[in-house]
Amino acid sequence: MSLAHAYEPTAGVRQAHVIVVGNQKGGAGKSTVAMHVLVALMRMGRRTGALDLDTRQRSLTRYIENRGRHIARNGAKLATPQVLELTESSARSLDAAEAEDEATFRAAVRRLSETCDFIVIDSPGGESFLSRLAHACADTLVTPLNDSFVDFDLLGDIDPNAADVVRPSIYSEMVWDSRKRKAAQLRQPIDWIVMRNRTSASRIEAKNKQRVGDALKTLSQRIGFRLAPGLSERVIYRELFPQGLTLLDLDADGGEGEMRMTHLAARQELRDLFITLKLPGLEGEALKF
Structure with missing residues (x-):
């Protein structure tokens, strides 16, 4: 089935900026x-919506x-995104199932666009029709990648002799x-950003880390x-995770208290990522987290 309809904006509906977090592997974070992107956007005062595919x-x-339970239990003054749940079609015909899934997905994006500035879509590991739909409508695509050639294989094939990229992979x-x-x-355009996730400072892994970086x-x-x-x-x-909190909530009203030095270093990582995303409407605005 064609994905052409996934690209068509609905007339008369304001279009939120769609951020898709995706790859085809599990365990990349x-x-x-x-x-964390959702909470960063809310800390910047933006209305956010979330779709979990x-x-x-x-x-x-x-x-x-x-997060909702933590807020209700503790009276925390923390923002929470608007979230819509999708269920995959149970139709036995593949064409019918994909048509139903596309209609459901488009309706969810349209509904969130009515009230949100940004929509963050979390795509599943593996290949699926819903994941392809999400990638097709992305304005910004963020692909977390564990810092190894096992995960690099998601993006490109490597010549083991020359340690050079041979060709792009299926994703x-x-x-x-x-x-x-x-x-x-x-x-x-789709602005595609690949981020090296779960990096280690181990000296033992330094050489491999450099090779992965060069290949990327x-x-x-x-x-x-x-x-x-x-x-x-x-x-x-x-x-x-059990409290529904993020690192960026630690110093907020209803968070978990002050940040320690290690937390400050981690927050700087998130700031650097957020700056690199170059999201529209945030240019030159001071970070509020």
Whole structure:
């Protein structure tokens, strides 16, 4: 089934800026990145909406649900995004299922666009029709990538003898196709950012880290993505999940208290990422987190 309709804006409806956090591998920290981007945008005073396309694990949805319970239990004055849940079609015909999924997805984006400045979409690991729909409508695509050649294989094939990129892999080809379709339909680009996530400061891994970095730079020039500073391997990015909080909530009213030095370093990582995203309407505005 064609994805052409996924690119068409609805007449008379204001269009929110769509940020898709996606790749086709699990365990890269997509939901963690999506939640921190949501909270960063809310701290900047922007109205945000969230769509969780991982209809089985629902990690982002559960993160936001935990946040709602924390706010209700503690009377915390914390912002929370508008979130819509999607369910995949149970139709037995593939064409019918995809038509129903596309209609549901488009309706959700349209509804959130009525009240939100930004929509953050958390895509599932693996390949799915909903994931392709999301990539097709992205204005900004953020791809977290663990700092290893195992995850790099998602983007490009490596010549083991020359340690050079041979050709883009299947995910890069899917993104390339999405960009071509959107450009043809709307004359609008998809700004693709790849971030090296869960990086380690270990000296043992320094050589491999350099090789991964060199390969990413080579591939970025070939297929046109921007590299963003990622998030280090820090417990703080995960330990607040049960409360629905993020690192950026620690010093907020209703958060968990003051930031320690390690937290400040982690916050700077998030600031660097946010600056690199270059989101519209935020140019030159002082960060509020």
